[in-house]
Amino acid sequence: MLLTETTGPGTNAVGGKARGLYQLRAAGVAVPNFAVLPSETFAPLLAHLPTATDADLDTRQQALRAFQPTDAERAALQQVLAGWGFPARPVVVRSSVVDEDGADNSFAGLMDSxxxxxxxxxxxxAVAECAASAYSARARAYRQQRGLPPVALPGVIVQVQVAARTSGVLFSTWPEYPPEMAIHALWGFGEALVSGAQQPDEFYLRKATGEVSYQQIAEKTQQLTAPSTTSGLAAQPVAADAQLTPSLLPTELTQLHALGQHLESAFGAPQDVEFVVDTAGALWVVQARPITQPIPELLVFDNSNIQESYCGVTTPLTFSFARRAYATVYRQTMQALGVPPAEVAAHEPVVTQLLALVQGRIYYNINNWYRGLLLLPSFQQNKADMERMMGLEEPVDFVQPPRRSRLEQLRSAPRQAANLLRLLAAFAGLRRGVPKFQTQFAAAYQRFYSLPLAQLSQAELLAEKTRLDTELLAHWTTPIINDFRVMMYNGRALRGLRAAGVAQPEELLRRYLATDQQLASVQPVHRLLKLAAEARTFPGLAELVRTWPATIAEEVAQRYPAFHLAVQDFIAEYGDRTVGELKLETTTMRTAPTIFYQYLRNLLMGPDKTNALEPAEGDAVTGAATAEIAGLLRQRGGLQGWALTRTLGRLQDAIRQREALRLERTRLFGMYRSLYRAAGRQLAAQGRLSRAEDVFYLTEDELTAALGAPVGLSSPALPLPSVPATIWLSSPTATSPDLRVVVAARQQEFAAYEQAEVPTRVTVPASPHRMAPPLAATDGLLQGTGCFPGIVEGEVLVVRRPEDDLSVAGKIVCALRTDPGWATLFPACKAVVIEKGSSLSHSVIILRELGIPTIINVPGLTRQLQSGQRVVLDGQAGTLRIQPRPAG
Structure with missing residues (x-):
């Protein structure tokens, strides 16, 4: 029997390739005319032949080679060929075995064409030989390797041959890097491409946009053409001027991108597509089948924002604690939104993997942050707001809400609405909730620091850790709800400004927010400036601090007891506010008072800046922003103006509360730091660690076990996902009972991480394309985003890690990241440049309030500049111009 593309396959076994052609036509894709001889055509030849041995399979192959069509089949094919213009238009014969081109088994290139x-x-x-090739040695070996039955049910396709100008293969999703689709193409017929005989042009397109992300044009010296006098193909030379010319035009790449998207959507899976562009420029699809290679989930890790808190390489103890803290807080958030307990439990793989450790650096696991947003309504809007707050330079679009029918949407609407109402109710409750939270925290804070940590037993230390976990960390809902409030109102404000016709709403909003002088994060700076002014009133004290003896803290305590008491009060309240303050291994003012005197010395080395936080410095900029927004609101008026005014007010309030609550977070981390340092001292005294500081190279679970925590009392284990080990700790759990052995191995591992250059975004799998070379200064000019205006010239101090030189007085500080602890350094800085930063981060807000010229997001900043170089900085334009070194 003979089937055509118009009659359809019916119940016949047409085989995988023919089934794909029918599906392509149904999807509206241009497919060359074809006819099919289904497997029923060949069944009588095979019906009574055995299959037990290789000789039996040889017999089946020989029987197929002897195939002769019936008169009816000959007549039917003659009629079809005549309709196609045969023989003026040649045809091709291709296989279509029943289990060919399936979701699991492709049989690619194993049968003859x-x-x-x-x-x-x-x-x-050709029909007989094509059918017989289903029992070729390579096809039989493939079946054996794949565990398929030895019996093949061959079908055969006869199809109009397209006069090929270009032929190629399209993978609608490239398994090596799923955000892209891959297209390989060459001149003429594609047999040389699929056989690997010739090197094709390679094009890789971003699936989301169709943009060419990478291409490699081959030198195409030969092409296969169809001679008019003989059957088969012949190799001919490619014209010299076409050998290095791309075989596909930009418009054709656009067509292929749309085709790949369409077929993947229509067939519900990534597709392997063979296509031909004919001599008239028309695009034809001659085959589509599922990609049988597994498509890995693309994991995206980004540290654009979180490196502000965890700058550079971070120790295992900090990472394991931070990961547990994020998981604990996220569970509380889901519970506050009314998510059912069963669904909270189902989200454990998400909440326990919100963070990743990439070569010693903490990253967000972006996939899981997006999955968490699926619990809220308006996913796309919240996604955009979260990306803005995280500082993501490139959105990730592969995590999307599941497609639901209208009925499913109606059923889920009450639940989504209830979640939104709970969130809004939680926002409203913050007015009373924040003071209550701060009162409870203050009581726990004072109680903790009244303890003689050095005298507590190991069991008592564990009990204090449990108390911190249960009384504070397990009740962190208020700060996280307020963070949601900042995210949502920031997004709403930007949308409102954009709707009001503001061309650059982000820039205007940055300036407007700098009018707020009440942020809690700036209070330590006020206090430090006052202490510097007070130090100047004590005869000889300022000079003592400037000369910087090794025993500075002891000498001040002995010679200036009143000032020493003031310093002690400052450290008791703000001793954890230090550069790198969320890294448990960081030495803070609380653990080393000398750090306070380093900050004080920075201020005493320059002029008195007691009044640095007075509004006058920022009036020219922030006042203009306030006036601009006020004029905008007057112009708009009505409901739109009222809504924008209300949103801006709520955003300012939310940011003010966020800064206050982040100071409490700093203090919470400080308590855990003090606790773990005390534990390290005990383990070192017992000889189980070489030094107390080695405790930071253990994970939380290992430390609590070392302290003798009974089973069930240590922190719950957080399973590592199935991703390449290089993303995580290469030794996430101790494999040796000797903690010193574990620590030594990790110290060596993390020391190597210090030398590694790690990008802001890491994907698994990674893009196999060559990475771009490091950015170099163009004519000595570096470009970033200006955050506060001012033109200054001065000496650069590059700070990559908290351990680097922090003598910032009078310097243009160039940092990889900044965090709240930098606030104590900022007043002494001449200007600040940050390689990666968010304009809404608290440190940038403080810099604006201090009136310090600031630039963020300068690519490669800390690699391209060295301490001691001189630059001219323009905070308005966001530029740094490197000055030539003096001759000699």
Missing amino acids: FLNLTTEEAVWA
Whole structure:
């Protein structure tokens, strides 16, 4: 029997390739005319033949080679060929075995194809050989390797041959890097491409946009063409001027991108597509089948924002604690939104993997942050707001809400609405909730620091850790709800400004927010400036601090007891506010008072800046922003103006509360730091660690076990996902009972991480394309985003890690990241440049309030500049111009 593309397959076994052609036509894709001889055509030849041995399979192959069509089949094919304009238009014969081109088994290239056939005898001879190739040695070996039954049910396709200008293969999703689709193409017929005989042009397109992310043009010296006098193909030279010319035009790449998107959506899976562009420029699809290679989930890790808190390489103890803290807080958030307990439990793989450790650096696991947002309504809007707050330079679009029918949407609407109402109710409750939270925290804070930590037993230390976990960390809902409030109102404010016609709403909003002088994060700076002014009133004290003896803290305590008491009060309240303050291994003012005197010395080395936080410095900029927004609101008026005014007010209030609550977070981390340092001292005294500081190279679970925590009392284990080990700690749990062995191995591992250059975004799998070379200064000019205006010239101090030189007085400080602890350094800085930063981060807010010229997001800043170089900085334009070194 003979089936055509118009009659359809019916119940016949047409095979995988023919089934794909029917599906392509149904999807509206241009497919060359075809006819199918289904497996029922060949069944009588095979019906009674055995399959037990290799000889039996040889017999089946020989029987198929002897195939002869019936008179009815000959007549039917003659009629079809005539309709196609045969023999003027040649045909091809291709296989279509029943289990070919399936979701799991492709049989790619294993059966024979015959091209450029121009006689009926040649067509029928090719049909017999094509069917027989289902039992070829390579096809049989493939079946054995794949665990398939030895019996093949061959079908055969006869199809109009397209006059090929270009042929190629399209993978609608590239398994090596799923955000892209891959297209390989060359001149002429594609047999040389699929066989690997010739090097094709390679094009890689971003699936989301169709933009060419990478291409490699081959030198195409030969092409396969269809001679008019003989069957089959022949190799001919490519014209010299076409050998290095791309075989696909930009418009054709656009067509292929749309085709790949369409087929993947229509067939519900990534597709392997063979296509031909004919000599008239028309695009034809000659085959589509599922990609049988597993498509890995693309994991995206980004540290654009979190490196502000965890700058550079971070120790295992900090990472394991931070990961547990994020998981604990996220569970509380879901519970506050009314998520059912069963669904909270189902989200454990998400909440326990919100963070990743990439070569010693903490990253967000972006996939899981997006999955968490699926619990809220308006996913796309919240996603955009979260990306803005995280400082993501490139959105990630592969995590999307599941497609639901209208009925499913109606059923889920009450639940989504209830979640939103709970969130809004939680926002409203913050007015009373924040003071209550701060009162409870203050009581726990004072109680903790009244303890003689050095005298507590190991069991008592564990009990204090449990108390911190249960009384504070397990009740952190208020700060996280307020963070949601900042995220949502920031997004709403930007949308409102954009709707009001503001061309650059982000820039205007940055300036407007700098009018707030009440942020809690700036209070330590006020106090430090006052202490510097007070130090100047004590005869000889300022000079003592400037000369910087090794025993500075002891000498001040002995010679200036009143000032020493003031310093002690400052450290008791703000001793954890230090550069790198969320890294448990960081030495803070609380653990080393000398750090306070370093900050004080920075201030005493320059002029008195007691009044640095007075509004006058920022009036020219922030006042203009306030006036601009006020004029905008007057112009708009009505409901729109009222809504924008209300949103801006709520955003300012939310940011003010956020800064206050982040100071409490700093203090919470400080308590855990003090606790773990005390534990380290005990383990070192017992000889189980070489030094107390080695405790930071243990994970939380290992430390609590070392302190003798009974089973069930240590922190719950957080399973590592199935991703390459290089993303995580290479030794996440101790494999040796000797803690010193574990620590030594990790110290060596993390020391190597210090030398590694790690990008802001890491994907698994990674893009296999060559990475771009490091950015170099163009004519000595570096470009970033200006955050506060001012033109200054001065000496650069590059700070990559908290351990670097922090003598910032009078310097243009160039930092990889900044965090709240930098606030104590900022007043002494001449200007600040940050390689990666968010304009809404608290440190940038403080810099604006201090009136310090500031630039953020300068690519490669800390690699391209060295301490001691001189630059001219323009905070308005966001530029740094490197000055030539003096001759000699």
